Amino acid sequence: MFKKLWISMLVLLSVLVACSGGGASNNLTKDETPDKGMEVFGEAVMFNPNKLVNDGEPITIELWTWGAEDVFQKQIDAYKEIYPNVDIKTVVNPWDEMWTKLPLALQGDDGPALFNIHNSQHDNLINFLAPYDIPLADLQADFSGVDAHIIDGDIHYFDIGIMTGSIFYNKVLWEEAGLTEEDIPHTWEEFALVAKQLTKKDDTGSIIQAGYNFNGDYQAMVLGLPYQQEDLLFSENGQNINYDSEARLAFTEYLHELYYEHEVGSPNFGDDSSQSFGNGQSAMVYKWGWFQGELNNNYPDIEWGVFQTPFITEEIPFAIDRYNGESTFGINKNAPSAEQEVAQDFVRFVLAGDDFSVDYALLNSTFPTKYAVANHAEILSNPVLSVLSENIDRYMWPGPFPAIIETVSGQVFQEIFYNRKDIESVLSQAQEDIENGMSQSKFISAEKNYLHYND
Amino acid sequence: MKQVKVILFNLILLAFSILTVVPFVWMLVSSFKPNSEIVKIGGSFLPDTFTIQNYINVQERFDFLRMFGNSLFVAVVVTGTVIYTSAIVGFALAKYTFKGREFIFGMILGTMMIPWAVTIIPRYDMIVNFGWLDSYIALILPSIFSGFGIFLLRQNIMTIPDDVIEAARMDGATEWYIFHRVILPMSRNAISSIAIFQFLWVWEDFLWPYLIINTQSKQLIAVGLKLFSGQYGTDYGGLFAATAISIIPVIIVYVTFQKRFIAGISGAAVKG
Numbered sequence: 001m002f003k004k005l006w007i008s009m010l011v012l013l014s015v016l017v018a019c020s021g022g023g024a025s026n027n028l029t030k031d032e033t034p035d036k037g038m039e040v041f042g043e044a045v046m047f048n049p050n051k052l053v054n055d056g057e058p059i060t061i062e063l064w065t066w067g068a069e070d071v072f073q074k075q076i077d078a079y080k081e082i083y084p085n086v087d088i089k090t091v092v093n094p095w096d097e098m099w100t101k102l103p104l105a106l107q108g109d110d111g112p113a114l115f116n117i118h119n120s121q122h123d124n125l126i127n128f129l130a131p132y133d134i135p136l137a138d139l140q141a142d143f144s145g146v147d148a149h150i151i152d153g154d155i156h157y158f159d160i161g162i163m164t165g166s167i168f169y170n171k172v173l174w175e176e177a178g179l180t181e182e183d184i185p186h187t188w189e190e191f192a193l194v195a196k197q198l199t200k201k202d203d204t205g206s207i208i209q210a211g212y213n214f215n216g217d218y219q220a221m222v223l224g225l226p227y228q229q230e231d232l233l234f235s236e237n238g239q240n241i242n243y244d245s246e247a248r249l250a251f252t253e254y255l256h257e258l259y260y261e262h263e264v265g266s267p268n269f270g271d272d273s274s275q276s277f278g279n280g281q282s283a284m285v286y287k288w289g290w291f292q293g294e295l296n297n298n299y300p301d302i303e304w305g306v307f308q309t310p311f312i313t314e315e316i317p318f319a320i321d322r323y324n325g326e327s328t329f330g331i332n333k334n335a336p337s338a339e340q341e342v343a344q345d346f347v348r349f350v351l352a353g354d355d356f357s358v359d360y361a362l363l364n365s366t367f368p369t370k371y372a373v374a375n376h377a378e379i380l381s382n383p384v385l386s387v388l389s390e391n392i393d394r395y396m397w398p399g400p401f402p403a404i405i406e407t408v409s410g411q412v413f414q415e416i417f418y419n420r421k422d423i424e425s426v427l428s429q430a431q432e433d434i435e436n437g438m439s440q441s442k443f444i445s446a447e448k449n450y451l452h453y454n455d
Numbered sequence: 456m457k458q459v460k461v462i463l464f465n466l467i468l469l470a471f472s473i474l475t476v477v478p479f480v481w482m483l484v485s486s487f488k489p490n491s492e493i494v495k496i497g498g499s500f501l502p503d504t505f506t507i508q509n510y511i512n513v514q515e516r517f518d519f520l521r522m523f524g525n526s527l528f529v530a531v532v533v534t535g536t537v538i539y540t541s542a543i544v545g546f547a548l549a550k551y552t553f554k555g556r557e558f559i560f561g562m563i564l565g566t567m568m569i570p571w572a573v574t575i576i577p578r579y580d581m582i583v584n585f586g587w588l589d590s591y592i593a594l595i596l597p598s599i600f601s602g603f604g605i606f607l608l609r610q611n612i613m614t615i616p617d618d619v620i621e622a623a624r625m626d627g628a629t630e631w632y633i634f635h636r637v638i639l640p641m642s643r644n645a646i647s648s649i650a651i652f653q654f655l656w657v658w659e660d661f662l663w664p665y666l667i668i669n670t671q672s673k674q675l676i677a678v679g680l681k682l683f684s685g686q687y688g689t690d691y692g693g694l695f696a697a698t699a700i701s702i703i704p705v706i707i708v709y710v711t712f713q714k715r716f717i718a719g720i721s722g723a724a725v726k727g
Contacts, residue, residue: 066685067686089670091669091670091671092671092682094665094682094684095684095685096684097661097681100662101665101666104576104579104666105669108583110588112669275494279494279496279497281496290686293687293688297490297690298490298491298494298688299491299494300491301491364687
């Protein structure tokens with residue numbers, strides 16, 4: 001019995017080895033040509049290809065990421081074409097677990113020289129980051145997402161793209177309701193009317209098509225849309241949460257009215273608005289840029305459009321919504337100096353060119369922070385980015401705030417919409433819970449860096 | 456009346472087995488659907504559009520067969536080694552009398568009481584210091600002794616009468632011969648149990664191989680499965696196809712050893 005099993009396992013193993021592709025060969029050659037005959041490119045952040053990297057000696061560094069490997073690989077291939085002595089190996093990690101492994105790996109000198117950062121992991125990673133070897137003024141001249149990331153005059157990473165919310169709508173259901181492009185709502189009042197028109201009920205009065213579905217989205221909305229009423233999420237010193245505010249109360253009451261007075265949706269109409277929209281059961285949803293990818297991948301048959309999140313009035317508000325940034329690479333300060341040198345040069349190469357900003361923006365519908373590509377044809381032809389481009393300077397980043405704020409916001413939704421508790425008391429309790437949760441936090445809000453903060 | 460009871464009992468068992476098996480069958484069937492069908496509300500159980508694209512994609516995206524082969528290699532080596540080391544240590548603890556025997560056995564049992572998560576950081580540090588990061592030796596070497604395996608085989612070998620061993624010795628058998636030709640064949644049930652458990656543990660282990668292995672082409676299948684869940688969503692079709700492939704060796708091992716599995720476990724439970 002055992003012999004047969006071992007033999008069958010070994011045969012299976014041999015078949016697998018034969019079937020699988022071989023490992024990538026590492027054909028690095030010594031670079032002996034400093035002058036590549038190439039032009040220096042870039043605007044403020046410039047890249048001069050006419051030099052040797054690592055004195056032309058072969059060198060391999062690693063770039064750890066949780067995705068976007070095709071976008072990164074395109075840059076790596078372009079860089080390797082200039083410097084045949086350099087190899088940059090991408091290592092793809094699972095999203096959740098990367099934040100366990102990466103800090104461990106960065107403690108020694110075996111960690112990756114380059115890695116992708118998410119700003120929610122700022123505290124976890126900042127002590128391992130080397131500052132960019134690019135003058136701050138050059139970065140500021142080329143990118144809008146720099147100021148909020150300055151630490152002691154240095155930049156360790158910054159926002160390469162801005163992700164925020166918009167309203168996605170089902171074009172077929174829109175047409176069925178007799179609506180046209182002219183009916184796209186600009187205010188929350190108009191939005192409620194359109195949502196009512198898009199709602200369908202059966203003979204018993206049960207909703208069979210939600211005009212607007214925000215199940216699962218309350219957390220994202222309630223932390224950003226109150227900015228429209230000049231309501232900051234944090235106090236002036238940037239340390240204390242301002243959750244139990246008039247604006248948040250008013251906005252939550254508005255959402256409550258949508259479900260319980262206008263009956264355009266229901267908390268019991270499925271708990272996942274994405275799936276409901278993808279299956280043509282909900283006509284409008286509030287989603288961030290990543291939703292475009294989800295629609296393309298999982299719901300290719302849905303004909304959808306997108307419009308800017310409505311305002312309180314026709315006037316452009318103080319800020320439209322909150323955004324979060326997709327970050328540039330981190331450089332490992334514990335990596336050997338030769339690897340750091342290559343990493344610094346590669347970061348400069350990526351930032352000086354335009355391709356990376358455009359490709360990365362299109363990947364998850366994040367609006368590029370690079371001024372030079374804001375009006376790029378591909379950016380403006382993307383439905384989500386084209387909508388955001390209208391008022392891109394009116395989105396606020398409060399900083400990488402502690403996760404307790406989103407967690408409590410999820411509980412707020414449940415208490416109000418499922419347990420039917422009084423909105424004021426729930427928000428008041430939430431304020432208390434977040435204050436307790438943040439009592440040990442050193443977080444300071446970045447709201448003061450907002451372009452229109454003093455308007 | 457007795458027959459009715461048997462039928463009723465079998466019906467209950469059938470209901471439980473359906474509950475257990477249906478999600479697995481659903482996963483298998485869904486691996487032949489496009490993602491749009493998998494996430495469809497009220498979609499049919501069987502695919503409307505049959506596709507093997509998910510299976511093609513998992514190989515193209517991750518070189519999944521290589522990960523599969525890597526896992527198979529590590530699992531086979533670790534399982535084989537653990538069986539041998541457990542048997543030899545279990546034999547010594549069961550059939551030889553020496554000073555400190557009970558203490559050693561107690562220490563071995565003690566290793567089973569320590570949650571593995573507690574040891575993961577020091578183990579990681581050791582592996583880094585040994586320079587074994589990104590190598591299979593770091594996956595295999597820390598796993599070659601198993602407290603559970605030693606316990607199970609010691610208990611099993613204790614049930615083998617001493618007379619059998621004495622008879623072999625009187626016939627001129629060496630200790631080496633007795634272990635390989637008498638003890639091992641008579642411990643098949645326990646070995647089968649250890650083989651199933653150990654193979655499953657190594658096959659499913661995620662965190663340790665994930666922390667140790669960096670090179671994509673050396674990575675194991677449990678880590679590969681996690682790559683289907685991204686920051687903003689999950690590729691369900693790919694995940695189901697990859698999972699369907701990944702359970703094949705587990706089924707082979709279980710089917711091979713299942714007859715002796717229960718006997719092996721119960722044998723360890725009743726002997727002291």
